[in-house]
Amino acid sequence: MSTAVASAVAAEETDEPPRGVPAIRYFLSKLGGAAISMVMVILLGFFAFKLLPGDPVALMAKERPMSAAQMDQLRAQLGLNKPMIVQFWDYLGNVFTLNFGDSYVYKQSVASLIGEYFWNTILLTGTSAVIAIALGLWLGQRAAWKHGSWFDRITTGTALVFWSVPTFWLALLLLMIFGGSLHWFPTGGMMSPNPPPDALGKVLDVASHMVLPVITMVAVVYAQYLMVMRASLIEEMGEDYLTTARAKGLREDKVRTGHAVPNALLPTVTLVFMHIGGLIAGAVTIETVFSWPGLGKLTYEAISGPDLPLLQGTFVVFSAIIIVTNLLADLVYRLLDPRVRAA
Amino acid sequence: MPDLVFDDVSISYHTSGRNSRGEVAAVKHVSLELPSGGTLGVAGESGSGKSTLAMSVLRLLPRNATLTGSVRIGDTDVSELSFGRLRAVRWAEASIVFQGAMHSLNPVHTVGRQILEALELHITDRWRTEKARKERVKELMEVVDLPPEKADAYPHELSGGQKQRIMIAMALACEPDIIVADEPTTALDVIVQKQILDMISSLVRDRGISLMMISHDLSVLATACSRIAVMKDGELVETGEAHQICLDPRQPYTRQLASAFPVIGDPASRMNPISRRERPPRPPVEQRHAMTDEVLLEAHGLNVTYHSGRRSVHAVRDVDFTVHSGEILALVGQSGSGKSTLARTVLGLQAADAGSTIQFRGKDLPHKGRQLRAFRGQVQMVLQDPSAALNPKLSVYESVAEGLRVQHFDGNEEDRVAASLQEAELIPPAEYIGAIPQELSGGQRQRVVIAGALAIHPEVLVADEPVASLDASVRGEILALLLSLRERLGLSALVITHDLGLAWNIADTVAVMYQGRIVEHGPTEEVLLNPQHEYTRTLLAAAPSIRDKAVA
Numbered sequence: 001m002s003t004a005v006a007s008a009v010a011a012e013e014t015d016e017p018p019r020g021v022p023a024i025r026y027f028l029s030k031l032g033g034a035a036i037s038m039v040m041v042i043l044l045g046f047f048a049f050k051l052l053p054g055d056p057v058a059l060m061a062k063e064r065p066m067s068a069a070q071m072d073q074l075r076a077q078l079g080l081n082k083p084m085i086v087q088f089w090d091y092l093g094n095v096f097t098l099n100f101g102d103s104y105v106y107k108q109s110v111a112s113l114i115g116e117y118f119w120n121t122i123l124l125t126g127t128s129a130v131i132a133i134a135l136g137l138w139l140g141q142r143a144a145w146k147h148g149s150w151f152d153r154i155t156t157g158t159a160l161v162f163w164s165v166p167t168f169w170l171a172l173l174l175l176m177i178f179g180g181s182l183h184w185f186p187t188g189g190m191m192s193p194n195p196p197p198d199a200l201g202k203v204l205d206v207a208s209h210m211v212l213p214v215i216t217m218v219a220v221v222y223a224q225y226l227m228v229m230r231a232s233l234i235e236e237m238g239e240d241y242l243t244t245a246r247a248k249g250l251r252e253d254k255v256r257t258g259h260a261v262p263n264a265l266l267p268t269v270t271l272v273f274m275h276i277g278g279l280i281a282g283a284v285t286i287e288t289v290f291s292w293p294g295l296g297k298l299t300y301e302a303i304s305g306p307d308l309p310l311l312q313g314t315f316v317v318f319s320a321i322i323i324v325t326n327l328l329a330d331l332v333y334r335l336l337d338p339r340v341r342a343a
Numbered sequence: 344m345p346d347l348v349f350d351d352v353s354i355s356y357h358t359s360g361r362n363s364r365g366e367v368a369a370v371k372h373v374s375l376e377l378p379s380g381g382t383l384g385v386a387g388e389s390g391s392g393k394s395t396l397a398m399s400v401l402r403l404l405p406r407n408a409t410l411t412g413s414v415r416i417g418d419t420d421v422s423e424l425s426f427g428r429l430r431a432v433r434w435a436e437a438s439i440v441f442q443g444a445m446h447s448l449n450p451v452h453t454v455g456r457q458i459l460e461a462l463e464l465h466i467t468d469r470w471r472t473e474k475a476r477k478e479r480v481k482e483l484m485e486v487v488d489l490p491p492e493k494a495d496a497y498p499h500e501l502s503g504g505q506k507q508r509i510m511i512a513m514a515l516a517c518e519p520d521i522i523v524a525d526e527p528t529t530a531l532d533v534i535v536q537k538q539i540l541d542m543i544s545s546l547v548r549d550r551g552i553s554l555m556m557i558s559h560d561l562s563v564l565a566t567a568c569s570r571i572a573v574m575k576d577g578e579l580v581e582t583g584e585a586h587q588i589c590l591d592p593r594q595p596y597t598r599q600l601a602s603a604f605p606v607i608g609d610p611a612s613r614m615n616p617i618s619r620r621e622r623p624p625r626p627p628v629e630q631r632h633a634m635t636d637e638v639l640l641e642a643h644g645l646n647v648t649y650h651s652g653r654r655s656v657h658a659v660r661d662v663d664f665t666v667h668s669g670e671i672l673a674l675v676g677q678s679g680s681g682k683s684t685l686a687r688t689v690l691g692l693q694a695a696d697a698g699s700t701i702q703f704r705g706k707d708l709p710h711k712g713r714q715l716r717a718f719r720g721q722v723q724m725v726l727q728d729p730s731a732a733l734n735p736k737l738s739v740y741e742s743v744a745e746g747l748r749v750q751h752f753d754g755n756e757e758d759r760v761a762a763s764l765q766e767a768e769l770i771p772p773a774e775y776i777g778a779i780p781q782e783l784s785g786g787q788r789q790r791v792v793i794a795g796a797l798a799i800h801p802e803v804l805v806a807d808e809p810v811a812s813l814d815a816s817v818r819g820e821i822l823a824l825l826l827s828l829r830e831r832l833g834l835s836a837l838v839i840t841h842d843l844g845l846a847w848n849i850a851d852t853v854a855v856m857y858q859g860r861i862v863e864h865g866p867t868e869e870v871l872l873n874p875q876h877e878y879t880r881t882l883l884a885a886a887p888s889i890r891d892k893a894v895a
Contacts, residue, residue: 095509219487239446240441240442240446240447241446241447241448241449241450242449243398243403243441244439244448244449244457244513245446245449245460246433247401247434247438247439247441248433248438248460248461248464249430249432249433249435249461249464249465249511250460250464251430251432258460259449259452262449263449263450263451264449266451336451337450337451337499338450338451338499339450339497339499340455
């Protein structure tokens with residue numbers, strides 16, 4: 001009986017469950033990480049642009065002749081003649097009040113420009129991202145489950161072809177065929193010059209303008225999601241817990257959707273969110289080709305200006321979007337994987 | 344209740360691709376019968392086809408497998424069922440207890456939900472409603488002695504023993520007639536292993552369930568099964584009553600399997616591990632190196648505390664021990680007892696708390712720089728899993744020579760590597776030098792690890808569970824090698840293990856570790872045959888033995 005006591009003690013020791021990190025601490029630590037990234041972006045947003053070659057005032061002067069006095073006056077107006085540290089201090093203050101100054105080209109405050117174009121970009125890239133992620137993940141898990149089959153080869157092959165195609169080339173091709181020749185869809189902009197008066201008509205009008213840019217964007221990025229999902233599901237397919245599920249009498253499709261996919265989603269989620277950065281880079285090309293009034297097009301114009309305050313603004317906003325999505329990825333991951341809650 | 348019958352079952356795998364070996368026969372013409380309410384053990388080493396046979400009961404073989412003959416549950420031929428019928432048979436008529444300590448539970452679902460899923464698939468009058476099913480889960484948790492709230496835990500929140508209990512609860516869920524247990528206690532501690540085996544045996548007995556248990560360890564089968572079948576290379580070697588198989592085996596192979604795990608107290612296996620290989624003759628007794636009085640490694644008042652955040656774990660508490668020249672000391676304990684931490688600390692891989700002393704040849708353990716490197720030349724480590732310990736990209740030569748290069752060895756490297764391989768009984772060395780780990784068997788890999796340690800000519804080997812991940816027959820070979828290194832070269836060893844049989848096989852002295860303390864320390868015979876501490880007695884009582892059956 002003394003033996004029984006000792007063995008009970010021993011069993012209790014191995015029973016000690018690992019302790020979890022409280023949700024609030026996890027959230028705060030991830031938030032802290034995101035804040036540090038944001039600070040780095042803000043610093044870079046100032047110094048990188050100061051290091052750029054070319055005097056913005058001289059560039060502006062190229063377009064319309066200016067006297068030296070006028071140029072000095074412009075410098076003073078833009079705050080460019082102040083010492084670096086003062087300029088930096090002003091910049092910091094401006095960032096926190098979301099005031100990036102006035103665009104050199106648009107002669108309008110950068111904040112209002114970005115505010116105007118921000119939601120257009122979110123509409124375009126958001127729609128494309130949702131479609132591309134859903135399509136990629138769905139095809140990816142189907143392809144993985146039957147890897148080596150014709151379905152697998154055709155879907156992955158097609159996806160890789162689209163992935164390899166240059167974005168602007170595909171965009172122009174679609175524009176020429178469906179916009180220029182067939183006249184199925186408008187060739188550019190976000191709304192017709194004379195939009196229908198009713199709300200439904202307006203929505204349909206915007207939707208028809210979105211078709212081509214969304215198709216282009218989805219086509220060039222969905223392969224990434226497909227490949228990630230396919231690889232991580234193939235990884236899971238040999239796992240013992242799937243045998244357990246089958247032994248219980250589960251149908252094969254339930255084994256896939258109920259057991260294998262939730263596990264395969266874990267590595268996928270991180271990568272999906274990381275790829276959103278790539279999506280935003282793609283937005284610059286696509287918005288420019290389709291004249292979509294978004295931040296991408298704005299960035300393109302700011303670079304060709306060069307319109308430094310505007311560039312600074314879009315740079316900070318784009319970076320912020322990526323940092324926020326990565327933060328979301330961490331939070332979603334914690335919801336999906338019970339082990340992270342304990343880690 | 345139905346019988347389970349294997350009638351002339353052959354199973355082969357069709358392989359294709361680059362490393363194709365064509366058709367590989369995993370099971371060859373096996374006929375076995377498990378009568379209703381009976382218990383049948385299937386023993387064999389890895390590659391014997393025993394798990395393939397177990398999977399065939401519910402037709403869980405991979406798609407590239409073909410089965411001939413028939414597997415019948417009562418009158419139903421499992422291999423001929425439609426998939427729909429088969430799914431109804433799975434779990435409701437026969438269920439499987441997988442090796443739950445490993446990866447058989449889905450990490451993203453709570454264990455309760457995984458049990459519930461089985462109930463939802465096989466609804467009967469007893470659990471027609473959601474509420475009744477929840478009740479059933481609660482009831483099952485009680486059957487396996489777990490608090491009901493553990494149903495809400497995720498697998499990673501449970502210990503190995505608890506996970507195994509969940510696997511058992513899950514297998515019992517739909518009240519099957521037959522339970523197949525596939526290595527149900529492998530990777531568990533002796534004490535937990537005993538609890539699980541006792542639980543399976545009593546559940547099977549009380550409910551009249553038929554049990555088919557698969558294991559590589561005859562002594563485990565002997566405690567739970569009345570009949571045992573021995574398999575080798577897909578063929579049935581011998582079938583018989585458990586006590587006959589264990590105590591009076593007819594076939595030489597069965598005898599080897601039975602003797603792989605020694606009976607503590609049996610003089611024939613003392614300082615004599617059973618090896619199936621032809622071994623070089625042992626040196627005559629008077630020329631054998633043995634334990635001397637010269638102290639090599641000693642520790643006094645050794646404490647190790649891990650700090651993580653505000654929590655700290657006192658892993659090793661006030662430990663004193665010595666390793667003499669030529670001594671083999673077995674450090675025995677359960678997982679979590681602090682034995683691996685102690686080994687790491689002795690090697691200088693983990694810092695000890697202030698006030699602890701560790702000395703090698705009377706000098707304090709160096710902490711950095713050249714002295715530490717010189718110390719590492721004297722004390723070498725052998726890890727548990729040779730497949731993980733060897734870099735898969737390096738050839739045997741590179742793996743063995745690496746240590747020499749770290750130690751700036753200035754002799755002839757090639758000769759030293761060849762000599763080390765020879766000492767580790769990889770003969771002839773030329774055959775192994777160019778191989779990569781993947782091309783070697785488990786036992787050969789462990790020899791390479793040992794050769795790598797020997798190359799530096801150390802005085803002490805620290806081996807952490809050197810045979811725990813190896814097959815039974817290989818286990819004997821590696822232990823024989825360790826013993827022969829002592830006899831031929833006078834090498835001392837500190838062997839960390841949970842296996843008391845290992846200590847009986849090769850150790851001069853045994854230290855029993857419990858909750859970070861050494862609770863008993865002395866010559867092997869004294870500690871194992873006349874244990875003083877209660878914990879040592881618990882460990883000894885928990886170790887399954889093939890003799891149990893004879894007594895019962």
